Amino acid sequence: MSDKTYGFETLSVHAGAAPDPATGARAQPIYQTTAYVFEDADHAAALFNLQTVGFIYSRLSNPTNAALEARLATLEGGRGCTVASSGHAAQVLALFPLMQPGAEIVASSRLYGGSLQQMKNTYPKFGWKAEIVDADTPDNFKRAVTENTRCFFIESLANPGGVVSDIEAIARIAEAAGVPLLVDNTLATPWLCKPIDYGATLIVHSTTKFLSGTGTSMGGAVVDSGKFDWSVKGSTGGGKFPSLAGPEPAYHGLNFHETFGDMAYTFHSHAVGLRDLGPTQAPFNAWLTMLGIETLGLRMERHCANAIRVARHLEKHPAVAWVNYAGLPSNRYHQLGKKYLPRGTGSVFTFGVKGGYDVGVKVVDGVELFSHLANIGDAKSLIIHPASTTHRQLSDEQRVAAGAGPDVLRLSIGIETVEDIIADLDQALARATA
Numbered sequence: 198m199s200d201k202t203y204g205f206e207t208l209s210v211h212a213g214a215a216p217d218p219a220t221g222a223r224a225q226p227i228y229q230t231t232a233y234v235f236e237d238a239d240h241a242a243a244l245f246n247l248q249t250v251g252f253i254y255s256r257l258s259n260p261t262n263a264a265l266e267a268r269l270a271t272l273e274g275g276r277g278c279t280v281a282s283s284g285h286a287a288q289v290l291a292l293f294p295l296m297q298p299g300a301e302i303v304a305s306s307r308l309y310g311g312s313l314q315q316m317k318n319t320y321p322k323f324g325w326k327a328e329i330v331d332a333d334t335p336d337n338f339k340r341a342v343t344e345n346t347r348c349f350f351i352e353s354l355a356n357p358g359g360v361v362s363d364i365e366a367i368a369r370i371a372e373a374a375g376v377p378l379l380v381d382n383t384l385a386t387p388w389l390c391k392p393i394d395y396g397a398t399l400i401v402h403s404t405t406k407f408l409s410g411t412g413t414s415m416g417g418a419v420v421d422s423g424k425f426d427w428s429v430k431g432s433t434g435g436g437k438f439p440s441l442a443g444p445e446p447a448y449h450g451l452n453f454h455e456t457f458g459d460m461a462y463t464f465h466s467h468a469v470g471l472r473d474l475g476p477t478q479a480p481f482n483a484w485l486t487m488l489g490i491e492t493l494g495l496r497m498e499r500h501c502a503n504a505i506r507v508a509r510h511l512e513k514h515p516a517v518a519w520v521n522y523a524g525l526p527s528n529r530y531h532q533l534g535k536k537y538l539p540r541g542t543g544s545v546f547t548f549g550v551k552g553g554y555d556v557g558v559k560v561v562d563g564v565e566l567f568s569h570l571a572n573i574g575d576a577k578s579l580i581i582h583p584a585s586t587t588h589r590q591l592s593d594e595q596r597v598a599a600g601a602g603p604d605v606l607r608l609s610i611g612i613e614t615v616e617d618i619i620a621d622l623d624q625a626l627a628r629a630t631a
């Protein structure tokens with residue numbers, strides 16, 4: 198199948214998966230195996246030398262995972278992909294070839310809370326430093342660059358406030374600084390936004406969310422555009438990315454950039470990243486995620502159509518103080534949303550209830566169709582009151598700064614009948630304010 202000629206929905210169903218050559222099975226088989234028999238000693242040696250592409254051990258690669266990787270690389274318009282056991286595992290895997298002790302990340306302050314947590318408290322244990330900047334002013338990235346900067350990290354559409362990043366402007370600054378731009382595309386999915394088209398180098402996903410789509414499977418992915426020159430030098434003349442474009446001691450001195458060209462990053466992620474860090478995705482999760490992606494376009498269309506209807510309804514609701522959704526013309530990210538996510542700005546957004554904390558808690562207790570839980574991107578509608586759950590360890594000031602003040606409720610609008618979604622919110626709001 199020559200991918201170039203097909204539309205997104207066709208590729209969502211077919212890319213990476215042909216009928217099984219051994220059995221004719223039309224559905225993608227689940228290769229639930231740990232290891233793979235070598236043809237002979239020469240074949241085994243060639244596999245270990247990366248002179249031939251094939252399977253050795255499922256911590257490094259697996260045929261079911263490889264099918265998902267091919268599908269995601271195609272849908273994002275990238276060159277290669279590596280799947281991981283979760284979105285957070287994918288982020289560590291994505292940064293690993295770029296970083297070393299003393300290296301710095303410049304990251305948006307609007308990242309998913311769990312990602313900021315990684316940046317602030319866990320990466321420093323590896324000797325990695327994160328400079329957190331307000332991405333609403335792209336020039337903040339330029340100001341934060343130092344000789345040690347090795348990447349920029351943003352989200353295309355940020356959780357939970359519907360913040361849209363100016364990807365093109367930030368990509369230009371990254372290019373001038375000679376560093377790759379990583380974009381977390383979890384909330385948008387490639388159906389709504391393809392950051393590589395705007396200059397992103399690497400895409401990370403929590404496939405746990407909209408890609409798998411039904412709240413069944415943890416997973417993550419890193420997609421490489423294949424466009425970055427890893428042999429770029431720093432201002433003092435040394436190579437900036439020695440793991441990729443120098444002799445890699447973790448792989449008997451192999452130079453991945455010289456050996457694999459635009460597949461260097463993806464080969465390194467499998468041969469060194471997955472091998473040594475080990476955050477491998479289970480083939481069953483990869484299989485469920487591929488099944489989910491088959492309906493990605495249909496689901497995202499409905500997620501977005503439902504979300505804008507709910508947002509408009511809440512904006513007029515007497516018990517609601519404000520609604521923060523980039524799809525609404527009143528929202529400050531509306532214009533950026535039109536540019537980067539013209540089909541819709543996803544289905545995760547926040548709103549504020551009049552009456553603050555007490556009313557917020559009563560709403561989550563009063564919903565019947567919505568599920569009160571800590572997740573997004575399910576076919577089912579989800580709700581959470583961040584101040585009493587995900588953000589409860591923070592001070593009041595920190596909560597407000599993180600967009601999780603006492604009155605805030607976060608919704609992930611599902612694909613149910615929209616009138617039912619609205620009716621459930623109406624009855625919960627009525628009971629909470631009675």
Ligand SMILES: *Cc1c(COP(=O)(O)O)cnc(C)c1O
Pocket residue numbers: 283284285286309311312352356381383384402403404405406415416417573
């Ligand atoms: C959930 C999420 C993650 C983390 O993914 P997990 O699969 O939960 O590890 C990262 N980024 C964003 C935007 C997310 O929503």
